Amino acid sequence: MSRILGPASSRHSTRGSTRRSVLTVVAVLVALVWAFPVYWMVNSAFLDKVTLQSSTPTFLPFGGSFDNFATVFGDAGFIRALGISLAVTLVTVAAAIVIAFLGALAISRFRFRGRRSFILALLLIQMLPAEGLFIAQYKMMSSVGMLNNVLGLALLYTAAVVPFTVWMLRGFVAGVPVELEEAAMVDGLSRTKAFLRITFPLLAPGLVASGVYAFLQAWNEFTVALVVMTEEQSRTLPLWLRGFVQASATRETDWGQVMAASTVVAVPVIIFFLVVQGRMSNGLVGGAVKG
């Protein structure tokens, strides 16, 4: 499938291959442009303040050091924000997996009254912008005294990811034939045991994918956190990073440290993202092209 636009047969092979080499060069150049900001972040993270403030940019991190990373990990604000982000993310992931799994089971294994409306509601809710709701969520949290509360933020995050995770898991649950489970029951297993021994292991990849999706959302989220985590003590990592951006408006910033901090926040995300990427885009545009 590599040559969708190239010649489909080999008749024009010489002309085609020159064209292809030119296009490959273009593709590599585009790739460099697109990856550049990510490279620039990592590169600057290794350079010291004096180097970064010079009038000529330094494009390769020769002579760099891990000092900036050491400073980040020695920062009490970072450690606190890391703890809060980890706590919020873990609660969100666990709650989202359990709740979404039950919901997915319902819509893919049962035909019940209101099923269609439930699915419709899930899909519509998934489209609601946080920016259209955060004022009300702020008021709600403040009226029950849950501003700056890890569980409160995790509750809002779980609600935000559950619609998509139900939708994503639905496909996985539907992919496991009921007959497998029933065959196991004929062989003498109880429904629960049949489910745990047969269906559950087959669902593991789906559960992992949903967990990673929930992780990415909770770990990266900025808007809702900005609104409900109002105190400096309760900042999540994105809010802590934002502190640097704000500071850069008024005074000289140590960009090396900011980039090291950004790198530390981004690396786990990039790793997890590469694991789950295919699933997420399939979920969004799934079924648009029937092959």
Added chain:
Amino acid sequence: MTSTATAPPETAPAPEPTAPARPARRHTPAWLVLPSLVLLVAALGYPVGWQVVTSFQHFGMMQQFGQPPEWVGLANYASLVTDPELWVIVGRSIVFCLVCALSTVAIGLGLALLMGAVSRAGRLVLQVALLLAWAMPVVASMTVWTWIVNWRNGLLNWVLERVGVDAQGHNWLVEPLSFLVVAAVIVVWMSVPFVALSIYAGLTQLSPEVLEAAEIDGAGGWKRLRHIILPLVAPVISIVLLLQLIWDLRVFTQIKLLQDAGGVANETHLLGTYIYQLGTGAGDFGMASAVSILMLLLTVAVSWYYVRSLMKEES
């Protein structure tokens, strides 16, 4: 009831595999759906309801300190509709959204076709680069971009100097227009990977036989693109365009962080940052709610088609 419904005791007679529905399972789906429903109503349904109610009330600073809100009917909406500032912001948001979404899809389509035309290695390099950009957390991307466009010693001004533009010490975030251009570039950079990879995935679904037949019939590269490839991937293109429109209408983080980095807030607001400023800045929750409702309605209107197409797939 739950436990018996989902897990009958082991001594129960083995259910017949052919039985279509067991009476004990009748309530099971309700119990399974309940946690999601409770969660969604508590964390999203209630705020939406509160917002609708508050949008009909005068809810300002005094109400923050405990005074009961005053029922004002449509007054908030009336003052919104007659407020020229709101229409400027709505217009700015829509233009920003259209420019970003259309450029994203155009560039994404170009890159998808490019991936289909190059060698395996070239395609792999491009895919990895796109995935890297896509994977970056928004706030981390914003710190890098503010560093790149930083007026003191950012890379952008250095590059512009090299190509002969007198940009030394120029702050791109101070003027509304260049601020929004910077924001649009960042938004497009972030969104292209999803679009390019989705359209490319659509391209790989095309059968090589069809393309080969077209070529044998004498259709050149452009004709094949125009008459065969584009019509076949049109469904993917329309869905990613729709998603981009929805996402770019609600853009908040990028604008907020660029404003933090020294942009002029008042002349660069889009809907999201305007609501934020009305609510947490000015404490005018009545007006903030009214604008939020407007934004929700706009989004639901745009999403409707997407949701309908997903529902069709479901049934």
